[in-house]
Amino acid sequence: MPMSRERDFHDLYAHGMARVAAAVPQVKLADPAANAQEIARLYGHAAAAGAALVVFPELSLTGYSIDDLVQQRALLDAAELALQEVAEATAQHSALCVVGIPLQRWDRLFNCAVVLQGGRPLGVVVKSYLPCYREYYERRQFSAARDAMRDTTRVLGVEVPFGNDLIFRDRERTNFCLAVEMCEDLWVPQPPSVRAAMAGATVLANLSASNITVGKDAYRHDLVANQSARCLAAYVYAGAGSGESTTDMAWDGCAMVFENGELLTRSERYSPTSQFVMADVDLERLVQERARMTSFGDCATDHASSLGEMREIPVRFVPPAETVTIERTVERHPYVPQDPATRDERCEEVYQIQVSALAQRLSATGTERVVIGVSGGLDSTQALIVAARAMDRLELPRTNVLAYSMPGFATSERT
Numbered sequence: 001m002p003m004s005r006e007r008d009f010h011d012l013y014a015h016g017m018a019r020v021a022a023a024v025p026q027v028k029l030a031d032p033a034a035n036a037q038e039i040a041r042l043y044g045h046a047a048a049a050g051a052a053l054v055v056f057p058e059l060s061l062t063g064y065s066i067d068d069l070v071q072q073r074a075l076l077d078a079a080e081l082a083l084q085e086v087a088e089a090t091a092q093h094s095a096l097c098v099v100g101i102p103l104q105r106w107d108r109l110f111n112c113a114v115v116l117q118g119g120r121p122l123g124v125v126v127k128s129y130l131p132c133y134r135e136y137y138e139r140r141q142f143s144a145a146r147d148a149m150r151d152t153t154r155v156l157g158v159e160v161p162f163g164n165d166l167i168f169r170d171r172e173r174t175n176f177c178l179a180v181e182m183c184e185d186l187w188v189p190q191p192p193s194v195r196a197a198m199a200g201a202t203v204l205a206n207l208s209a210s211n212i213t214v215g216k217d218a219y220r221h222d223l224v225a226n227q228s229a230r231c232l233a234a235y236v237y238a239g240a241g242s243g244e245s246t247t248d249m250a251w252d253g254c255a256m257v258f259e260n261g262e263l264l265t266r267s268e269r270y271s272p273t274s275q276f277v278m279a280d281v282d283l284e285r286l287v288q289e290r291a292r293m294t295s296f297g298d299c300a301t302d303h304a305s306s307l308g309e310m311r312e313i314p315v316r317f318v319p320p321a322e323t324v325t326i327e328r329t330v331e332r333h334p335y336v337p338q339d340p341a342t343r344d345e346r347c348e349e350v351y352q353i354q355v356s357a358l359a360q361r362l363s364a365t366g367t368e369r370v371v372i373g374v375s376g377g378l379d380s381t382q383a384l385i386v387a388a389r390a391m392d393r394l395e396l397p398r399t400n401v402l403a404y405s406m407p408g409f410a411t412s413e414r415t
Contacts, residue, residue, distance in 0.1 A: 012326040015282075016284030017281060018173070018176050019278055020236050024239065024267060026241070029243065036085040047095040054276070057241070059101065060207070061086075071141055076102060087156055090117055090118060094118070095117070098178075098180055098205055098207065106150070110143055117315055123160050128185050150162065166180070167312050168313045169312050177203065178201060179197070180204075183206065186227060194231060195310070196310070203283075204231060205236045206238070208238065209244070221256070232286055234260075242272050242273065252270050253269060254266075255275070260289060363394060368394075371402045373404055
């Protein structure tokens with residue numbers, strides 16, 4: 001994705017980046033009309049702020065914790081009517097909107113994510129794995145993606161792709177390529193996002209209604225971070241929050257954005273009101289990392305036959321006319337952690353790596369002495385300390401380190 005000559009230098013879309021948002025609306029259970037209004041409002045705010053993508057939680061149009069009520073015909077009809085209102089909101093902006101909805105097709109009910117843009121649906125992604133253990137029993141109400149009778153369906157009067165094999169690629173900013181999965185899909189040994197990433201998806205979205213239990217937040221954080229790192233992708237996670245907690249389960253409204261395993265932003269948990277978080281993801285960096293990590297391409301080659309079955313849907317995002325200034329913080333010293341404890345740990349690791357490597361080299365070559373020129377600068381001082389510690393490791397006297405001073409124009413009394 002080359003730098004655009006038409007946009008301001010300080011614009012993030014001039015540098016192969018994209019702004020993504022994860023939204024957590026305050027849900028009203030079994031009230032799709034009210035939920036559509038709130039979703040449209042949050043989408044509008046995020047899109048106006050320059051977002052190219054806004055992701056909402058699982059079943060966000062109806063609420064997740066309505067159990068068997070989700071099978072009621074009246075509710076399903078109301079949800080599709082509400083979807084129309086959300087679609088109309090997307091006609092006012094260019095950003096993609098991904099919203100959760102139950103859809104009944106072929107006498108079966110599916111847990112779906114509808115991707116909307118420009119006032120119309122582009123595709124329907126179906127949840128692949130339905131949890132039916134502990135506090136979950138989704139198979140009681142839903143069918144999985146594999147149970148679909150056709151690979152297209154009619155939504156809001158438009159025939160669109162239907163399934164778990166969809167990726168959405170921007171026709172001009174080709175590095176912006178979206179794939180969607182839902183909640184449990186991430187928790188299985190082979191998440192759908194793995195296949196999508198190998199097929200080219202750089203942005204992975206997860207519509208979730210993962211409930212909260214003691215200790216689960218840290219596990220979920222690591223799960224998303226690891227998937228982002230493994231897939232060399234941005235991962236946008238939007239979890240259900242306020243309004244869902246009316247049963248024996250509770251939700252914390254967790255929304256996160258990761259890039260290649262690094263957390264870029266995270267929502268306030270247990271917020272009583274609607275919220276969304278945004279982050280600027282570096283798509284060019286992700287594509288470059290995939291090119292450098294040749295084993296990523298090797299893995300894609302091994303699965304080429306199945307990747308060829310993925311369906312690619314063209315989209316076209318047009319950034320706002322005004323400059324979308326980069327809000328991402330770029331560390332002045334990217335290799336030096338700001339946290340003192342982390343910095344000390346990093347320095348100790350660097351030190352141990354050097355000591356271990358030097359000791360191994362000396363041992364392998366049968367060398368018992370080293371010669372070092374000590375100028376008094378930081379580099380030679382570090383080398384002298386490492387050499388002394390390597391002698392300790394090899395149980396050799398430190399006198400085997402032959403250090404010679406090398407005074408120069410910058411040598412001082414302190415030196």
